[in-house]
Amino acid sequence: MTPECPLPYAEHECLLLGHGAGGRLTAELFDALVLPALGGVPGAALEDAALLPGQDELVLSTDSFVVSPLVFPGGDIGSLAVHGTVNDLAMRGAMPLALSLAVIAEEGLPLAELRSVLVSAGKAARDAEVPVITGDTKVVGRGACDKLFLNTTGIGRRIPGLDPSATRARAGDAVLLSGPIGLHGTAVLSTREGLGFATDLASDSRPLHRLVKALAPCGGDLHVLRDPTRGGVAATLNEIAQASAVTVEIEERSLPVPPAVASACDLLGLDPLIVANEGCLVAFVTAEAAGRALAALRSLPEGAGAVRIGEVTAGPAGRVVLRTLVGARRVVDMPLGEQLPRIC
Amino acid sequence: MTPECPLPYAEHECLLLGHGAGGRLTAELFDALVLPALGGVPGAALEDAALLPGQDELVLSTDSFVVSPLVFPGGDIGSLAVHGTVNDLAMRGAMPLALSLAVIAEEGLPLAELRSVLVSAGKAARDAEVPVITGDTKVVGRGACDKLFLNTTGIGRRIPGLDPSATRARAGDAVLLSGPIGLHGTAVLSTREGLGFATDLASDSRPLHRLVKALAPCGGDLHVLRDPTRGGVAATLNEIAQASAVTVEIEERSLPVPPAVASACDLLGLDPLIVANEGCLVAFVTAEAAGRALAALRSLPEGAGAVRIGEVTAGPAGRVVLRTLVGARRVVDMPLGEQLPRIC
Numbered sequence: 001m002t003p004e005c006p007l008p009y010a011e012h013e014c015l016l017l018g019h020g021a022g023g024r025l026t027a028e029l030f031d032a033l034v035l036p037a038l039g040g041v042p043g044a045a046l047e048d049a050a051l052l053p054g055q056d057e058l059v060l061s062t063d064s065f066v067v068s069p070l071v072f073p074g075g076d077i078g079s080l081a082v083h084g085t086v087n088d089l090a091m092r093g094a095m096p097l098a099l100s101l102a103v104i105a106e107e108g109l110p111l112a113e114l115r116s117v118l119v120s121a122g123k124a125a126r127d128a129e130v131p132v133i134t135g136d137t138k139v140v141g142r143g144a145c146d147k148l149f150l151n152t153t154g155i156g157r158r159i160p161g162l163d164p165s166a167t168r169a170r171a172g173d174a175v176l177l178s179g180p181i182g183l184h185g186t187a188v189l190s191t192r193e194g195l196g197f198a199t200d201l202a203s204d205s206r207p208l209h210r211l212v213k214a215l216a217p218c219g220g221d222l223h224v225l226r227d228p229t230r231g232g233v234a235a236t237l238n239e240i241a242q243a244s245a246v247t248v249e250i251e252e253r254s255l256p257v258p259p260a261v262a263s264a265c266d267l268l269g270l271d272p273l274i275v276a277n278e279g280c281l282v283a284f285v286t287a288e289a290a291g292r293a294l295a296a297l298r299s300l301p302e303g304a305g306a307v308r309i310g311e312v313t314a315g316p317a318g319r320v321v322l323r324t325l326v327g328a329r330r331v332v333d334m335p336l337g338e339q340l341p342r343i344c
Numbered sequence: 345m346t347p348e349c350p351l352p353y354a355e356h357e358c359l360l361l362g363h364g365a366g367g368r369l370t371a372e373l374f375d376a377l378v379l380p381a382l383g384g385v386p387g388a389a390l391e392d393a394a395l396l397p398g399q400d401e402l403v404l405s406t407d408s409f410v411v412s413p414l415v416f417p418g419g420d421i422g423s424l425a426v427h428g429t430v431n432d433l434a435m436r437g438a439m440p441l442a443l444s445l446a447v448i449a450e451e452g453l454p455l456a457e458l459r460s461v462l463v464s465a466g467k468a469a470r471d472a473e474v475p476v477i478t479g480d481t482k483v484v485g486r487g488a489c490d491k492l493f494l495n496t497t498g499i500g501r502r503i504p505g506l507d508p509s510a511t512r513a514r515a516g517d518a519v520l521l522s523g524p525i526g527l528h529g530t531a532v533l534s535t536r537e538g539l540g541f542a543t544d545l546a547s548d549s550r551p552l553h554r555l556v557k558a559l560a561p562c563g564g565d566l567h568v569l570r571d572p573t574r575g576g577v578a579a580t581l582n583e584i585a586q587a588s589a590v591t592v593e594i595e596e597r598s599l600p601v602p603p604a605v606a607s608a609c610d611l612l613g614l615d616p617l618i619v620a621n622e623g624c625l626v627a628f629v630t631a632e633a634a635g636r637a638l639a640a641l642r643s644l645p646e647g648a649g650a651v652r653i654g655e656v657t658a659g660p661a662g663r664v665v666l667r668t669l670v671g672a673r674r675v676v677d678m679p680l681g682e683q684l685p686r687i688c
Contacts, residue, residue, distance in 0.1 A: 015453040020483030029481065033455065037462035038445070038469070038476050050478035052442050052499060058402075062444035062497055064482045066489075098396050100406035100497050101382070104448075109359040111377065118381035125382070132382050134394035137373065138408045139364030140686060145410075146488040153406055153444050153497035155396060342484060 009033070018337020022230025022276075025337045027239075049092040049156065057160075058097075061088035062153040068342040070117060070148055072191045074183070074203030075278075077150055078121030080344060083205050083278060084229070085152040086128050090209035091225045091281065093164050093216075094156030096130035102151040103137045109147055117148065128207040130154070159216045164225040164283075169244035173223055173312040174290035176283045178211055178297050179204065179305040181233055182261035185275035185340050190264060200260035204279030211281060211303050214296040221289035227281045229344060231335050232274040236282055237320045238334040247315030250332075252324045254309045273322075274335045276343045284312065353377070362681020366574025366620075369681045371583075393436040393500065401504075402441075405432035406497040412686045414461060414492055416535045418527070418547030419622075421494055422465030424688060427549050427622060428573070429496040430472050434553040435569045435625065437508050437560075438500030440474035446495040447481045453491055461492065472551040474498070503560045508569040508627075513588035517567055517656040518634035520627045522555055522641050523548065523649040525577055526605035529619035529684050534608060544604035548623030555625060555647050558640040565633035571625045573688060575679050576618040580626055581664045582678040591659025594676075596668045598653045617666075618679045620687045628656065 009032070018025040049061035065081045075083075086096045101121060105114060125132050187201040208227060215222055224244070228236040233255075241248045257265075257272045265272050279302065285293045290308060297303035315321070320332040353376070362369040393405035409425045419427075430440045445465060449458060469476050527548040534545055552571060559566055568588070572580035577599075585592045601609075601616045609616050623646065629637045634652060641647035659665070664676040 009455045011456060013455045015449050015451055015455060015458060015483055017451050017483050017485060020449070020481055026481065033459050034447075034462060034479065034481065037459050038466040038479075040476075050442075050444075053475060053477065054441065058499075060442060060444055060478055060497075060499060062446045062478055062495070063480050064446045064448050064495060066448060066482045066484050068488075097398070098394075098404060100394075100404055102406045102408045102495050102497075103378075104408050104410060104493055105359050105364070107359055107361050111353045111357045111359060112355060114359060115377050115381050118378060122382040131397060132384075133397070134404055134406055135378065135382075136407050137364055137370065137378065138410045139359055139361050140410050140490065141361060143487070144412075144490040144686075145493070146484065149448055149489070149493070151406065151408060151446050151495040151497075153404075153446075153495075155402075155404060155499065342488075 017341050021337050023335035049088050057158050059092045059094045059156050064151045066149050066342050072188045075205035076117050076120050078117035079124040080205050081150040081152045082124035083207050085154040086207045087227045089154050089156035090212040093162030094158045097155045098133045100153045101132050101135045104149040106145045107142050161219040166240050166243035168223040169246050169284045169312050171314040172287050173284040175310040177309045178303045179280040180256040180258045182272040182275040184278040186261050186264040206279035208281050218289045221286040224284035228277050234273040234332050241320050242318040245317035247313045247319045249321045250310030361685050365681050367679035393432050401502050403436045403438045403500050408495045410493050416532045419549035420461050420464050422461035423468040424549050425494040425496045426468035427551050429498040430551045431571045433498050433500035434556040437506030438502045440500045442477045444497045445476050445479045448493045450489045451486050505563040510584050510587040512567040513590050513628045513656050515658040516631050517628040519654040521653045522647045523624040524600040524602045526616040526619040528622040530605050530608040550623035552625050562633045562637050565630040568628035572621050578617040578676050585664050586662040589661035591657045591663045593665045594654030
């Protein structure tokens with residue numbers, strides 16, 4: 001960064017957990033520091049995966065995984081790392097071609113634990129029909145990292161005719177959700193804190209690319225695809241509303257919140273709308289295509305619980321509104337920072 | 345891994361620093377645990393980058409960077425992360441098309457430090473003419489990682505006619521080295537330990553893809569390309585000798601060891617042959633092409649110090665031999681484990 005581009009933060013400011021939480025602080029850090037430093041254009045749309053320059057049918061996506069604990073009901077860091085990147089590719093309308101897998105591990109990690117998560121990653125990759133073609137292993141001294149971090153990077157090829165983007169939501173679009181929300185975050189948290197919800201809750205971690213393939217016949221009627229991970233449905237809808245300069249209105253009565261998630265959230269003072277998911281997607285489609293899209297999602301087990309949760313209106317740009325059970329309307333804010341650290 | 349494939353280590357065994365050092369322990373871990381867990385074939389040639397299935401002109405490579413300290417003479421973790429992956433692609437004969445950059449940072453890291461290494465990464469990417477097109481930022485709590493780790497993953501396109509591979513060394517090949525060895529490892533170590541060599545030593549961290557482009561006219565005469573990073577020249581030549589089932593003989597008198605590196609290694613009891621480099625490459629070419637290849641390397645500033653250090657013979661498979669200054673021959677072993685932790 002050149003002198004004419006001063007540090008956008010006070011000199012003494014330090015990184016907060018919230019800067020990595022997928023909310024407002026993350027977006028600010030990205031726009032004010034990361035993107036200018038790397039020579040990008042601030043305000044550029046944040047997408048889950050980027051098109052490869054000069055070959056726009058190929059997309060690239062990267063994600064690091066620092067979830068704690070390493071194993072949780074419904075998955076572990078290995079399967080999560082595969083699903084996370086497969087899903088980021090899928091959200092750009094792409095089927096996965098290949099993954100890389102990089103390990104950073106702490107000296108003293110039992111080799112059996114390392115093997116277990118790598119076996120899980122291998123199984124997840126085979127289930128998703130994507131090969132892990134290259135990798136890297138770094139070991140750091142005791143205390144220099146917390147057990148194990150993984151990075152997966154994926155290459156995918158876009159399904160012809162699909163060009164979903166956070167910038168393409170239009171007034172009149174139907175907002176679809178492929179399944180229940182809040183499972184991943186509450187399952188990880190209950191395991192970590194030993195809260196004993198573990199019997200009722202399991203992460204929804206799963207690959208979503210087959211749902212996207214099922215949506216392919218919608219073609220240009222499919223405007224936006226996103227998986228509501230860090231920051232949950234609230235962060236995802238806010239990002240879309242902002243990137244597309246529209247208002248998104250959702251119905252509380254339509255939101256599929258499993259009873260176990262609702263109980264856990266009540267007890268912990270969490271809002272299910274901002275809890276991370278790892279196995280559902282939000283799709284914005286034209287009103288005409290909504291019925292077909294919903295049927296396509298429901299045709300697969302992972303989309304059996306798909307519902308329409310709202311629509312896009314021509315209201316103020318960047319606003320998300322929830323119509324509550326009693327008919328009131330409340331603004332759903334972009335979560336600021338960290339509600340549930342190290343959830344993925 | 346299925347039950348018929350038991351854990352290849354004793355039940356209580358834990359990860360050692362040496363498992364990440366690029367030597368014998370790393371190779372064993374990879375063959376015995378990582379590859380079977382992920383469903384690959386043990387004994388498969390280790391290459392710096394993998395071909396994308398179904399599109400063999402594209403290659404993928406990933407690398408995590410955990411170097412300590414974050415800044416050292418001649419570079420920092422940001423520039424190193426860009427050069428490292430550009431070079432891994434280049435070693436498969438590929439020019440870089442795009443990079444991803446993923447950050448794992450510790451809560452409390454000064455934002456000015458984060459900015460500084462990202463600016464450095466951005467500058468290194470522009471200098472190498474490769475765009476950083478996607479990224480990810482995770483923040484973990486204090487004590488859960490040591491300041492900052494980076495992962496870069498790169499896609500490259502192979503130069504037509506080039507197919508260098510660690511398996512392609514043949515008896516008679518000339519072994520070329522593009523520049524002095526030992527600078528990166530000794531520079532990082534002297535900074536870390538406050539040994540005061542810093543004035544004499546600077547990392548050789550730099551992109552090597554232009555050297556590879558200069559070698560392109562050698563075409564099929566260029567058999568092997570490798571950058572001797574972790575484990576140094578000793579590990580690299582041993583890997584090649586093993587993968588190609590040949591003997592590699594090098595001349596001590598030809599090895600370009602800068603005086604400052606020699607002094608540092610003397611003082612620290614290190615062998616310059618196993619110290620990590622980040623800015624030179626080893627090329628195996630046919631005897632006929634050796635003169636042209638050497639001239640091509642020397643035509644660029646980063647290859648000005650290129651020399652011929654030895655040749656491939658039909659001796660025992662997997663052996664590396666050094667002819668010493670006094671004419672003796674000694675076997676150069678694969679380094680076992682960790683000599684210099686967290687060097688990249």
